[in-house]
Amino acid sequence: MAQEQKQPKKSSETEESVETAPETDVNERKEALDSDVDDILDEIDDVLETNAEDFVKSFIQKGGQ
C-alpha cells in the first residue's frame, strides 16, 4: 500500500532524529523520554488546582450544541 512506502518529509529536528536513530540508542532515548516526562510533571504540579476533587465536581455545564 502506498502509505507504507512513504518517507515523512517533516521539518522538526527532533522528529528527524527519531526517524534515523539506530536501534542501539533505543534504551538511551527511552530514558531521555522518561526524564522529560518527569520534568513536565514537576512543572505541572505547580499549576494544578489545589483541590482536584472539589474543582472537578464544581465544573458543571448547562446544555450546548
Add this chain to the structure above:
Amino acid sequence: MGTEVEYGISVAGQPQANPMVASSQVVNAYATSTLKARRARWDFEEESPLRDARGFDMSRQVADPSQLTDEDLGLANVILTNGARLYVDHAHPEFSCPEVTNPLDAVRWDKAGEQVMLDASRAAARLPGNPQIHLYKNNTDNKGVSYGAHENYLMRRSTAFADIVKHLIPFFVSRQVFAGAGRVGIGQERPKHGFQISQRADFFEVEVGLETTLKRPIINTRDEPHADPERYRRLHVILGDANLAEVSTYLKVGSTSLVLAMIEDGYITRDLSVDGPVSALRAVSHDPTLKTLITLKDGRKLTGVQLQMEYLDLAKKFVEERYGSDADYQTKDVLERWESILDRLERDPMECATELDWVAKYKLLLGYRDRDSLEWDDPKLHLIDLQYADIRPEKGLYQRLVRSGRIERLLTDDLVEKAMHEPPTDTRAYFRGRCLEKYSENVAAASWDSVIFDLPGRESLQRVPTIDPLRGTKKHVGGLLDSSETALDLFNRLTGS
C-alpha cells in the same frame, strides 16, 4: 470554511452561577473594552436553523426550544473587526470564525478566538463586582453535558446529499484518530473509568439528523447556507472536538476539505460504508492503542487508522490526477502531514505527542498514573483533562506544553494577535470586518450575508447583501474601502448613487 467553538464556562467559587449571565458578562465586557462606537447587532433575517438538507422544514412547534437559534433572546451578540461573531449560544460563550479559504487560516482565526475569549474573560473580571470567570476549550463537563466545536464547509448545491452522507460517515467515524482532543471518562452521564481519544464520541446517537443538542447525528442536516441557496450549501459538521493543538485543527479541516472536494467531484467510487457507524465511532474512541477493528459493510475489518489510510490513498490520487504539480502548497502539506501522522499512529501513537491533542494529553495522564500510582477514577486525572483546556496561559496545561517547546506550532503569536482584529482578505469577511472597523458609527447590524448601514439623512436602514462568500474580498473592495472616507461615500459608490 470556518470553525465555531462553544467554550466551557465556570465562575470561580460559584458552581451554581447562571451560565447565561456569566457568558453575557464575558461577551459584553469584550465588546465594551474593544469596540469603538456603537455596537452593531446581529441580523437574523437570513437564518433558518430548521431547514433540513434533505428537503423539508421542521415545524417550529415540534422543535426543541434549543433549536430555535434565530430568535434574538437579548443575549449578548457582537460582530468583531476581524469578521467574527462573538456571542452567547445556549449557555456558553461562542466564537464563530470569519470565513476563510484554507486550512491554515482556519487554524489562525480559531486560535485568535481563544485569545479573544481570554481577553474577554479578563475584561469581565476587571469590572467592579464581577467574579472571576474561567473558560475552557473542551466539549464536556463529564456529568452528562456536551457542547460543540463545529466546522462549516461551503459546498456546491448540486452535490447529492446522499453522496455526502455515504462517503463522509466512515471518514468521520475514523477522523478522531488525529482530531480527538482526549477525554478521561467513558460514557455520557456518570462516566465509567478510563481514557478515550474523543471528547464528543459518546454524545452521538444517530447517523443523520437535524438536531444538534439532543439525539446528535454524525451528519447534521441543517440547511442554512448563509449564501445563495441555489448554488451553495453549508455543510455543518457538529461531530468534532475542540482542538487546541494547531496540527490537530489543521489536519482536521484540511483532510475534511479534501474528502469533500472528492465527493463534489464524484471521485470516490470505493464503498467504505461502516457496519453500525455510531457504535464504531465509540469503539474507535475508546481504544487509545488504535487496534480496534471496524467492520465494513463489505465484510473487511480495518482499524480507524487503516480506514483513514483508505481516504488518504484516494486523496493522493485525486490531487495527482486533478492538479498534478499545480496543487497548491497547503494541499501538498496536508497530504504529507496526514500520511506522516497516520504512519506514526499505526506504529506507536506516542510518536505524535508533540502534534496531536489526545496523544499529548494521554502522555501526561500516563506519566501521572505511573509516578503517583493513580487509577483512572482519580480526581487528579480528571483535573488534568479539564485543565489541559483552560485557556489561561498561567493555568492551561496545553499552554504550558507549548511554552516549554513540547507541542509543535504552525503559527506565530504575532499572526494570531493580528487575526484578533483583522479579517481574512480573501472572503466577504474582509468587507464585514473593515466596515466594522472603519464605519462602526454607521453599522447598525451585520450577519454572515449582510451589512446594514444607518446612514445620515436616510430614514430607513440600508442593507448591503454579501450573499457570495467569495466576493467582498480585499481584491474586490479594498481600494473602495480605503478611499471611502465615510459610510455614506462607501454606500453611494457601492450602489452607484
